[in-house]
Amino acid sequence: MAMFVHLASAANTPRIRRSGIRAVSRGQGDLRGVYCFPVLPSYTLTHQWLRELARFGSRGGLMAVHVRLDDDQPVLVGRYGDRARNAQSTVPAAEAVRRIAALDDPRGWEVFVPRAIRPREVHRIRTVPQVAGWRYVPDAHGVRPCTCFGCRVRGEYGGRRLRERRPHPLDGPPPRSGTLLARVAAAGDPGDPAVLREALHWFGRYRRGPLAQLTRLAAHPDPGVRADLVRAVAGWSTPGVAELLDGLADDPHPDVREAVEAVRETQ
Known part of the structure; x- marks a missing residue:
């Protein structure tokens, strides 16, 4: 069976233990399901999405939910940007693990399970350091962050000072x-x-x-x-x-x- 990690808010872990993971995320083609990532030998790569997801808020921090799926379970696999172009591939779960593990740089890749995760498929839930992974995009360090309304996160640490220092030219204030x-x-x-x-x-x-x-x-x-x-x-x-x-x-x-x-x- 293929093993994946799904990052979830700590406040939702009792419900996940009881009922599994709900299919509330939207994937390619407007499918509903659950995002996850294969468990790789590298701890950092396995949990690479943590800091990016933490930007959008979580009650009590994020937890790592380990999920076991049948090798034949169809999933979507590809880079984050491929989703908008409908370029992610539908493959069995075992092939998604093999494909990502063979990459020289799997940062920014994701796996989408187009259904809910059943309680029996939840292998374990554990805490994870909240500093793993990248923010914004891989290799974003040293690159000027975007301050448009679509990219910024309300309440993000240092966000107001960043917008004052680098106002976005095409994203003015809202109408009265x-x-x-x-x-x-x-x-x-x-x-x-x-x-x-x-x-x-x-x-x-x-x-x-x-x-x-x-x-x-x-x-x-x-x-x-x-x-x-x-x-x-x-x-x-x-x-x-x-x-x-x-x-x-x-x-x-x-x-x-x-x-x-x-x-x-x-x-």
């Missing part, structure tokens, strides 16, 4: 809250999904916001709008956010429920 609310109102009722989703994208960059004026979007017929509402208000300190997320946690559409789950796992 009143301007965004005017766009939401002009979108109509229930509202044009494209207009609403763009406004919610900008609202997601605020730390507080007009929750009362946006709550009606929780009943919007487009699940994309409801999921974007979850992501927009998740980081707000405005009273009432928790109650709104509680209501959307039981949304009839799986994308909305999974958005709530993803948000709560990083809080």
